[in-house]
């Protein structure tokens with residue numbers, strides 16, 4: 001569904017991604033692994049069109065989105081749950097979630113989707129009147145994912161959702177991701193928690209200083225020496 | 235007018251120095267429709283609000299957007315220049331003569347026991363409160379309003395969520411100009427004016443907004459109240475001509491004491 005070819009991205013003169021190519025098929029959970037600074041966040045920001053790419057192409061279901069404005073990308077069905085959550089800290093939880101339905105594709109179904117999101121994360125329903133900035137890290141992550149789901153995405157991109165969460169919450173989070181995927185949403189997952197990511201993912205890519213160096217199915221990645229040495233400490 | 239300034243600053247992070255010009259034009263449009271077509275001045279906002287909204291939207295789209303993200307001085311100069319253009323436009327169209335509007339309603343007043351209050355003052359006060367309520371409702375109850383606040387709080391987060399940030403900024407600028415034109419129309423019922431109208435009010439608006447905190451509307455309302463009280467007490471003890479000095483003094487004191495304004499102060503108290 002998403003096809004990225006030879007994408008080159010930089011900030012100013014500094015190159016970050018070099019000829020990255022990857023593809024994601026409908027229904028998959030694809031994980032993107034790599035050390036700090038490898039360019040995982042940059043790749044997601046390039047897909048959301050928050051940063052410009054200098055060459056390469058991106059297509060979604062055959063439609064070119066390489067130069068599309070960011071709101072068109074969301075409206076085409078790609079939701080981005082960014083690193084660090086990026087909630088609007090002074091708005092209530094419910095306002096944060098509701099804004100996820102701002103794109104045209106999701107507007108008509110706003111309140112139905114809201115109920116589904118609340119069903120998936122009952123905790124944020126309890127806290128819907130609370131100011132988002134005062135939530136715990138785990139709750140904020142649920143709000144960020146809920147906001148992403150409100151746009152009725154076909155592809156949900158999650159950038160380090162487990163960052164800073166207690167292990168027990170991380171378990172719940174991966175369960176939620178699995179549930180979201182089971183309802184038919186494709187997922188692209190960036191994680192530091194490689195073991196956790198490889199448990200939900202069907203396939204993965206490893207990024208090293210801006211290049212795709214390894215790719216394979218979950219089993220292949222788990223078996224590969226590089227992954228075992230670099231990330232699993234085996 | 236303060237609301238207009240605060241709205242534009244909050245969303246675009248640009249201080250609209252041309253605001254005084256739109257306030258003045260709001261007054262002139264009201265006067266001009268009344269003197270040439272005998273349009274009831276109380277109805278003028280029905281024309282002014284949509285007209286000024288459209289003008290504001292276009293100014294954002296074709297002028298202000300080009301300087302967003304550059305050094306603040308660039309937008310300050312652009313909008314200061316726009317103010318000069320608007321002033322000179324008014325001199326050309328309406329001359330420098332002082333104008334005022336007189337209708338039976340404007341000269342009427344009501345006796346409440348020993349005090350006499352002019353009807354237009356009551357009307358302007360009520361209309362101002364209604365405008366605040368309408369703005370607050372828009373900002374908290376509608377998706378567009380929430381999107382405006384979202385862009386003000388975190389522009390990148392708004393983009394990622396699929397909000398058309400450029401369009402929202404245009405709408406916010408248009409709304410700011412519309413509110414200012416509305417204020418100008420209301421003030422033309424109370425004061426006589428010339429093309430320089432709004433200059434001292436611009437200063438006062440800054441003061442009110444700084445008092446209230448730069449992006450809180452309830453804070454702006456409190457700021458207006460605090461300044462009005464300070465001025466009312468101030469003039470008892472000093473010459474009325476020094477009234478504007480009070481704005482300055484309050485502005486400096488507040489900037490030194492609470493750099494985040496009253497809203498920031500309340501917020502930090504709440505956190506503590």
Ligand SMILES: Nc1ncnc2c1ncn2[C@@H]1O[C@H](COP(=O)(O)OP(=O)(O)OP(=O)(O)O)[C@@H](O)[C@H]1O
Pocket residue numbers: 011014016034035036037038039040041042043083
């Ligand atoms: N806004 C920016 N301006 C300049 N350089 C940037 C910017 N954002 C990221 N970079 C640089 O781009 C490179 C890749 O960063 P990126 O955030 O994509 O890495 P990452 O793989 O997400 O890392 P992490 O695991 O720490 O989140 C880094 O060297 C970083 O310093």
Ligand SMILES: [Mg+2]
Pocket residue numbers: 040041042083159
């Ligand atoms: Mg990152």
